[in-house]
Amino acid sequence: MRGRRSCGQSLVETTLILAAFMGLMLGMAGVGETLFVREALAARAEDAARWGALHSYDAAAIRNVVLYGTNSPASGSSAFMGMSADEIEVANPGCPGVDCRIRVTIPGQGIHVVEPVEASNF
Amino acid sequence: MKVRSRKGSALIEFAGSLMLLSAMFTGIFQIGYMFFSYEKLVHAVRAGARYASLRGANSTGIANAEFPRAVANVVVFGDPQPAAGAKPVVSGINADNVELVLGPSAATVSVRDFEIDALFTKIKLAGRPTVTFPYTTGGAK
DSSP states (O other): OOSSOOTTHHHHHHHHHHHHHHHHHHHHHHHHHHHHHHHHHHHHHHHHHHHHHHSSOOHHHHHHHHHHSSSSOOTTOOOGGGOOGGGOEEEOTTOSSTTOEEEEEEGGGTEEEEEEOOGGGO | OOSSOOTTHHHHHHHHHHHHHHHHHHHHHHHHHHHHHHHHHHHHHHHHHHHHHHHTTSTTTTTOTTHHHHHHHHHHHSSSSOOTTOOOSSTTOOGGGEEEEEOSSEEEEEEOSEEEEOSSSEEEESSOOEEEEEOOOTTOO
8 A cells, every 4th residue: 555656546535525425415405495395385285275265165276276376377377396186185174064174185295284264254 | 743653543533523513413403303393383383273263253162172172183283173193293292282271352272291302302392382363253253
């Protein structure tokens, strides 16, 4: 070892460290993006449930609020992250009644939102 | 120093710095996880208080013996009637940790006797979070 040349050693070390370091950095960015998208989707699900609680029950319109941010999207508008309506479950358990509520579930993302419907809107 | 062997000095330095670094990373994790869990609890308690303020105002709401349980379920599971096997909002919390006070004009929901389990230590919350909502009567009364 003592007699051998050490030219290029730092290049090899840099390559090894860079591979691990880039993996770590890209992993952090990936986890961060996943969390960001999930939170954005959860916020949309809450908006949709709230919209549903304020209007007469219309599951398709509630799904539209999740997908497009509006109950009646313009034709050709693109859905959130390319999602489709069958990924979103909408229900109104307890309606009509004193415990009427709108439930929006996105099972693939573990999102579950319940919004109580105010008594005047049963 | 010049003549003594330097073998192993890197190992000792690494061990020394690792102790400091691991303590730092543990602390960063704990603080981050504590705030993350607390924010989730605030959101859940707010949802519970809102539910209580809406339903507590109903003539059938306050008399119902199941009502505090329904409010606790909204806080813990996000649903007054959660599905079997529903996961709590923060691990370790259950309906007994939720306190509902129905005042004359407002409903107050608090988390009681709960500790956030941040893996290495438990962080005790002294009666927090607490949210109060005035009753929303809507068209019911």
